[in-house]
Amino acid sequence: MKKTFALITVLAIVACFTSCKKKTDDDSPASGDYSHGVVLVSNEGSFSSGTGTISSFDSQTKEVKQNIFEEVNHFPLGNLVQSISVSGDKAYIVVNNAQKVEIVNSQSFASVGTITSLEQPRYFLGINSSKGYITQWGDGSRGELKIVDLATNSVLNTIDIGKGSDRMIQSGNYVFVCNAGGYDPLTYDPVNDSAISVIDVQTDNLVDRIIVGYNPAGVAMDSNGKLWVICYGINDYNNTANNRPGCLVRLDPATFAVELTLPLQFNSIDMRLATNGDGDKIYYQCVGSVYEMPVTATVLPSTPFIDRGFYAFGYDPYAHMICGSNAGDFNSNGYVIRYDEAGALVDSFMTGIGPGNFAFLPE
């Protein structure tokens, strides 16, 4: 009996002394310059019970810093971090379940403001020094574009532009927004999604909707000034007769005309798209493989360039590297793998949980 008591007592004491908070990240200090020569990675964080984070990777020194927003500002970014975008001397971090965009000084990463009054925001695009656009999914039935005054960080106007407003790119006086279907990325709603919405940046009006293919998900510009769009396709589990493969589309941003449509073999929500630094090649991901294609090609490549898939995918135009992320089980830190333009693996670095988006900054 005495021994049982003694055992319990000893174990209880051991328990008390081994219960301190363990923070085993061996991060470098958060101070530094994040405005030059780094890859910023936005990490979504655990789905229901986490906070997103930002990792930085110095291409020269290979130094990695984790969770730099919270380290500098002493509060978590929020759940979930969807994307990061740098405009001028600020970085805009879109936190979708927290319905906000956190703004930091891109050099120090110190918080300088927050844009609120948002509903499931997705991406930020700086139009000029005084205006930015934010796409958002809203309640899922529609998609919206928020016009933001960057002087006051307040929403000036909201326009309906189609379901699942998502990634966007600017070409001249127009912004081209993917309507990727939002919460229903693999269905087909010809009235609301499966189009590229065109916004005139001078009037902030929707001027056209270009039908490109089923559920456009990624957009990039090549050296000829043409826009490339990749589409998820349709995957109707309830009726496979409705299934349609994704496609790769080239369109002219001046005339809004679709010039080329290349049907892909499959439908999938892992479609990703990027152009290289010179803009003469595009890289796209389809069903677990990455393909490379010259922008002059009119047929799709038959063999993968990198025979694996990534959660996020981007091209670093300054280091001339292809970056792909691995999110694993979304309950552990992910990592980014870098490849050179020949497709050879160069190195990798650790990120936070769910690395989902990149911002590449020049030296």
Add this chain to the structure above:
Amino acid sequence: MKYIITLMTGFLFLSVHAQQSLDSLQRLKEVTIEAQRIDVPVTGTSMDTIDAKLKSFYSSSSVSDLMATSGKIFVKSYGPGTLASLALNGTTSTQTNILWNGFKIESPMVGQTDASLLPVFFTDEVIIQSGGRSDSWGSGSMGGSILLNNSPLFNSGLSVMAQSSVGSYGDNFFSTKAEYGTKKYSGNIAWFNHQSKNNYLYKDFSGNDVNRSNAGFSSEGIMSNHFLHAGKHTFSLHAWLQDSDRDLPSSVTESPSTSSQIDKSIRAIGAWKYGKGNFITEVRTGINSEQLIYKKYEADSSDFFTSSSRVESRYIFHESQLLVAIDYEHSKAHEHYYSIVPEQNLFATTASWKKEFRKIKMNAAVNARMEWIDGKDSPLVPSFGVEKKLPLNLQFNLSAARVYRNTTFNERYWNPGGNPNLLPESGWSYNTSLYHLYQLRAINSNASIEYFDNRITNQVVWMSGTYYSPVNVLSVHSYGITAREKITVAIKQLAVSLTGTYTYTRSVNTKVASNQQSSLDKQSIYVPLHQGSGFIFLAYGKFMLSYEHVFTGSYYVQSDNLDSLPSWSVANAGLTYKLPYRKFGIELQFKVKNIFNENYYVINYYPMPLRTYYISMLLKFNSKKSKSQ
């Protein structure tokens, strides 16, 4: 609520011929079949019945709140009134079954039960059965099971009780129960209503006290249990209907939530047992149905219906028992995000031999179960259990069983990502324990130490890829010890009871996905290495004082063990005053939860409440002055 009352009236009418069926539930010994009984379906495992005094302090709480005091089960709770799942011995909540009167009440969609929706008030007995026994309970019992039982009170006459409790942050609980017991019949009907604004205080990132938003809930339920003993026949009928409507608070890293959820459940069990000579035949059937309506922008409804039946025959001879049983279970679910309307037909056969070796004071049992799901057979699941009395008031238990878990509808059919080709999780569960009973005059001591060891392969984990999709990639070895000591002292009007439990759990990923090597050899998430609890009950005359202290050590929240939550310890206390008057009785109770204002999180970024207070009054009447209440 109207349909609940209509249904209950039906059950009451039917229940005139009802009585107890499950052997392990009977409180009385005089039933004829009881004398023949040597069957305990989980021989050799460690069974811990929750202390009745502790349970009475949680009579207006959920099973998840009660289990959080166990010092053994990890209750993954998003906060009071919000989703809570139970995990035992380093396994996951889908690998830990919750059974109501012997029937699993999990959802086939998610493979677990929300224990925050299970009122302690609707249970007569709560048992932690430690040690995986898929041969007895079927899929999911990999680390052990939580048994919620209702039992008869024969010869108790008429008793009626009503309890009202008022607590911090708009918490109102009201319950009432009428019970009637004759020599051959015992039946009851019970109803509760629980409402709470639940806007409790917590500390935000700056250390300011903030009220939790969108966390209110209301729930209402009715249960009726009937037991009838008629010669060689025994009947039992259990019915449980419950509605809850709760707001779903968000993590503090999200914007305040506006979503809510309605859960409606119907559960019923009917059983008949017939014993003649050395034969006992038993037929049991039950239904478990739930509808869940999630509301954010617009209502999204999902539901499931499971019916299960078992026919069991036992032959008892020469201190041995042979058992054969056939189980059939049908499940069907509707969910907007499923690719199909899944249906599942499960057949199982069980054979068991149990022998009581009286001369050497030992029981031994060998079981085997085979399952077919939609025609596909699963591996044979054997088990072996032994219980041996030793000198010096010691008893040794040992259980070894093959265990498995069938995959859930969500894992197979979620669109997109569901993986219809998943294999069942499978493995072996070993459990051994040593008990020591000791009595010295007015002092009783009950000590035990248990070692558990589970080796599970093909464990499902959701991985990123083309879709976020479940795959059978994980192998996990979980093992540890639980030590318990309970001492009671009774001297004249003074009764003291001291209970301490400590659990050490290692749960290690021994095999991981090729792109998840950072989690290899790491501790599973939400499995604390150290857990413990202690209770003191001090009764003097009409007063009873209670103090509980629950400690949970730090645990990891990332599978690569790069982030963890800090340890927390919570103390609760209560004072009860009991005033009997002839056939009536009054109990007044005052409780304080989280006395020391611990600011803690069970799940990252979901704060738990600071200190809260409750007062309650219980009135009861018994035509025979029942001692049981």
